[in-house]
Each structure stands twice: as C-alpha cells, then as structure tokens.
Amino acid sequence: MSSPSPRSRPFHQVDVFSREPYRGNPLAVVVDAEGLSAEQMQQFANWTNLSETTFLLPPTDPRADYRVRIFTGSEEFPFAGHPTLGSAHTWLESGGVPKSAGFVVQECGAGLVRVKHDAGRLAFAAPPLTRFGTVEDTLRRQLAAGLRLPEAGILDASWLVNGPEWIGVLLESAEQVLAVQPDFAAMGALKVGIVGAHKPGADADFEVRTFLPGDAITEDPVTGSFNAGVAQWLMSSNRAPAEYVAAQGTVLGRTGRLHIKAEDADIWVGGHSTTCILGSVLL
Structure with a gap:
C-alpha cells in the first residue's frame, strides 16, 4: 500500500x-x-x-x-x-x-x-525533575575527563532529568565555563550542561553551556530544559536567587538570555x- x-x-x-x-x-x-x-x-x-x-x-x-x-x-x-x-x-x-x-x-x-x-x-x-541527585564517583570522573578538568574543578554535579537526561555540572566561575574545550569521546553518550556564576555587574548572573555528544549539533546554543533543571537545583541549594538571568551560546556567537523566576510553587523559564x-x- x-x-x-x-x-x-x-x-x-x-x-x-x-x-x-x-x-x-x-x-x-x-x-x-x-x-x-x-x-x-x-x-x-x-x-x-x-x-x-x-x-x-x-x-x-x-x-x-x-x-x-x-x-x-x-x-x-x-x-x-x-x-x-x-x-x-x-x-x-x-x-x-x-x-x-x-x-x-x-x-x-x-x-x-x-x-x-x-x-x-x-x-x-x-x-518536575524525574531524576535528581548527586552523580556517582565513576561518572564524576568521566565528567572531569570529558570537560578536560581536574576532578577538584567540579564543585558539584547532579542528575537533572525532566525529559532529556541532563547532568548538571557546577564550575567555579563563568570564565571557567567559557574556557572549557570538551573531549566528546571521553564524554561518551552523556548529555552534560555546565554552569558558573558571573561577577557582579555583568548583564547575566550565570553562564551556561550544554553538550550533546553523538548528535549532529554537539553544543546546543540555548537550552530551556537544562536551565529549568539548573534553576531547581541551584535555588534548592541556595546557590541562586529567586530571580536571575542566564546567558548561553556566547562561545557560538549567540546572545541567548533565559529569564528565571521562582513564583509561588513554580519556577518560570x-x-x-x-x-x-x-x-x-x-x-
């Protein structure tokens, strides 16, 4: 037929x-x-x-x-x-x-x-996050290798699954986020996002990058799902205020801006x- x-x-x-x-x-x-x-x-x-x-x-x-x-x-x-x-x-x-x-x-x-x-x-x-929690040590070592960072350079890492199976990695600063040159072979099939705080006075509070090894597009310009998970993670651990702006896509020549706001029981992206x-x- x-x-x-x-x-x-x-x-x-x-x-x-x-x-x-x-x-x-x-x-x-x-x-x-x-x-x-x-x-x-x-x-x-x-x-x-x-x-x-x-x-x-x-x-x-x-x-x-x-x-x-x-x-x-x-x-x-x-x-x-x-x-x-x-x-x-x-x-x-x-x-x-x-x-x-x-x-x-x-x-x-x-x-x-x-x-x-x-x-x-x-x-x-x-x-809501369907998987949320600290990643195991073996996975943390893989993340460090994939990001070409010492393990001590990863301040924290967490599963942030809300559809895509993201792993969030917190780095010390926005500058460190922008400097990462990933090793996609070492990253394997992991979907990884990294985040670091900007200095006061910048036009964004955090810098974000997300990596998709194995896809036609290995670095996503701007990623709403990951930023939604990051917001829940950072706010619940008192690392982010109830309202902030995240920048993404900078290294790709983009000017992505995500406006995050906690309001009652919701986080809006x-x-x-x-x-x-x-x-x-x-x-």
Whole structure:
C-alpha cells in the first residue's frame, strides 16, 4: 500500500531565547501535523538538521490548548524548553486562542505544561525533575575527563532529568565555563550542561553551556530544559536567587538570555521568540 501524497502544511522557523533575531536557538515548527506518522516526523526532523523540530496537533487532553511532539535529529523528547516556547509562540501567532485566561496549556510527552506572557516574553513552568541527585564517583570522573578538568574543578554535579537526561555540572566561575574545550569521546553518550556564576555587574548572573555528544549539533546554543533543571537545583541549594538571568551560546556567537523566576510553587523559564521563516512545507 502506497503512502498518502504529501500535502502543503504551514511551517515556521522561530528563533528562541534571544531579543536579537538569528542570535538564539532556531526551532522548526510544522503547524498542522495531523496524519503524519512518527517515522515521517523523525525523518523530517533529521532533514532540518536543527537541534529540535516540533509538530503541532490537536490535544487529546481537554485541558490542553494543543499537543506537541518534539524530535531531535535522532529521537523524540517528552519535553524540551526552547521547543515549548517556540511552539507556543507559533500556535498563538497562527491564531490559537487559549482556553484559560492568562495561560497557554501545552500537552506533550511529559504531561501538561503551562506557558504565560511575562514582561513581553513567553515563559514556561518548569516540569518536575524525574531524576535528581548527586552523580556517582565513576561518572564524576568521566565528567572531569570529558570537560578536560581536574576532578577538584567540579564543585558539584547532579542528575537533572525532566525529559532529556541532563547532568548538571557546577564550575567555579563563568570564565571557567567559557574556557572549557570538551573531549566528546571521553564524554561518551552523556548529555552534560555546565554552569558558573558571573561577577557582579555583568548583564547575566550565570553562564551556561550544554553538550550533546553523538548528535549532529554537539553544543546546543540555548537550552530551556537544562536551565529549568539548573534553576531547581541551584535555588534548592541556595546557590541562586529567586530571580536571575542566564546567558548561553556566547562561545557560538549567540546572545541567548533565559529569564528565571521562582513564583509561588513554580519556577518560570522565559525568553523572547521571533519568527524568522514563514511559509509551507510538503509533508
């Protein structure tokens, strides 16, 4: 039996987490993905050669406004940060009207995620960590080798899993974060993010980098899921204030800025989104 003929579907490419277009993290969004199989979605996501591609679908949960499936070039994620903000931005730009005043509710593999407007930006409520805790010594040694650092240079390390299986590594300073030249072979298949504090007076409070060995993109420009986990980790250990700004993508020539805020029981991760490409795709 032959596959159905491709049809034209609305397509957006969105720059997320930067006030300046083309200086954040790009996201491909297929607005009407009904009828596509997981295999077709994965093939298209691999073809775009971006860190993530999302596909918008009608929700299956009556509380949600839309459903999203999130694919990297090689796998599907239950949740990811910049795809959440970019998808919400695109859904709203395409005429979506939220069911609830003040919030867009996204349905994804990790459940329901709330997105709200905050100071001219969209922000998502960080989902709970499904794995959180200190990494074992053997893994810590692998992290040190992968980052080309002495073990003593790692102040702390923790699992920060909220979809992607991130490991967070705390370094002494933002300068140390920027100086890291990773050994991806030593890192193996680990998804690793590093964070260090800037000196007072800088335009950001923390510098962040994230590494994805084995992917087509080995260093992600700006990573919402990792920053959501880092915020929960650093705030719970009194290493970060209840509101701060993280910079990411500096070594890649990007100007990513993530606005983090603890509010009641939630931690919100926000940033600017800009549509850079608007058209259609045959799928």
